[in-house]
Amino acid sequence: MANPAKRGNVYYSTEAYNQVDNYLNSNKPSKVFVLVDENTHQLCLSKFLSRLNEASDFEIIEIPAGEENKNLETCSGVWNALSELGADRKSLLINVGGGVVTDLGGFVASTFKRGIAYINIPTSLLSMVDASVGGKTGVDLGNLKNQIGVINHPEMVIIDSNYLDTLPKNELRSGLAEILKHGLIKSESYWEKVSNLANLDLQDLDGIIKESVDIKSEVVTKDPYEKNIRKTLNFGHTLGHAIESYFLTNDSRITLLHGEAVAAGMVLATFISQKLKDFPEEKLVQISSKIFDIYGKIEVNQKEIASIIDLMKFDKKNERGNVNFVLLKNIGEPEIDCLVPNDIIYQAFEFYQKA
Known part of the structure; x- marks a missing residue:
């Protein structure tokens, strides 16, 4: 069995966005969805989209911000949105956010139609050095951390420290x-x-x-x-x-x-x-x-x-x-x-x- 850690290469700064463009051009996903929370929708989404050559057809899905929303109920909302917006097994989910978005988005992608491709764009320091790397996806069960999830590596991880300008101390x-x-x-x-x-x-x-x-x-x-x-x-x-x-x-x-x-x-x-x-x-x-x-x-x-x-x-x-x-x-x-x-x-x- 191939080592799954060979997927999920990490790219930095300018090269990173070129890699996303190359992925989109070579894999030609049937649809591209971008998962954000209410904070990253406002502060980070336009930064991300402006760096790509072809982002006009992306569908945006927003979830509430905060660890208290990292649960199966939120997953259900995203699964329903994907279904209603016509996602299929050739679709791509791009997670733009902190650890809640990358953990939850990775789990949603790994389980929707038995698995669709996803890319992580971590926007917090925590998600850059921890949540986005290693293929751990998942959500909390009540107040119990990360009880539901799978290990499934993203297609790639994009790290751009410019997003940190949006973070409080x-x-x-x-x-x-x-x-x-x-x-x-x-x-x-x-x-x-x-x-x-x-x-x-x-x-x-x-x-x-x-x-x-x-x-x-x-x-x-x-x-x-x-x-x-x-x-x-x-x-x-x-x-x-x-x-x-x-x-x-x-x-x-x-x-x-x-x-x-x-x-x-x-x-x-x-x-x-x-x-x-x-x-x-x-x-x-x-x-x-x-x-x-x-x-x-x-x-x-x-x-x-x-x-x-x-x-x-x-x-x-x-x-x-x-x-x-x-x-x-x-x-x-x-x-x-x-x-x-x-x-x-x-x-x-x-x-x-x-x-």
Whole structure:
């Protein structure tokens, strides 16, 4: 069986739009649909269409913005729109947006008429370095993150940092969390480089984005179906996703951005790594200090911690009833499938609150 990671090549800047034009000319899709949310419809769509030679016949489908709309109900609306607009198996879906649009759009394309081609145009930093690469598609089930989906690579991914001009600072910080994660699982030198990007000068970001995409692509190519090494990309996500899910559906809490929750998850996972894998204590202090400087702290009480721990049982990395963590023996030395006792998780939250 061919390695599916060979599909989904990533292209940058001017070359990227030439590749889309070449794809349209050589494959001649029966119809082209562009999926946007209400924000990217307003801020990004015209930028994208203006870069293509032939975009006059595209059909635009809009979904509501926000993680709370990344669900099967929204998928159903897009499937119905595709059907009513005459999409067939030779149609193409182009997803222009952040992680919600690329995740959901990829899933919609992968399942409509048993699969149509799709292209991802990520417009947020988070989706550029994470959601658009690796072929993971899917939606949430209630407040449970990414429970429904398939691995199916796009025809290509187009990365153009000019879209980042449309993002508020907190969205840029959210994307930076995934870049910081790449640093922690990759190498000390890359961590040092990216942990000094808190001010996020867009001029510096192009190289960092490409480097982070290359790190993720290398891992995905080795393990497209997440049997082993690809699990390392989930560092900080076991508790991060549970925190995000808890805040998503708790009316007394504001919804967290994905990167904000993952940042907290990385501090917690690094503390657990120090307890169980002898991760150097001075590096724990340095990492947590850097993350707190960028993201601040999320206040949670004991009752909420119990609810968050309970949500971890739905994590997609779990096997045979065990909650599997990714931990670090050192920066750049991740270890997968680690079991963590609940008392250590409570200690991690205590450290997080007091650090």
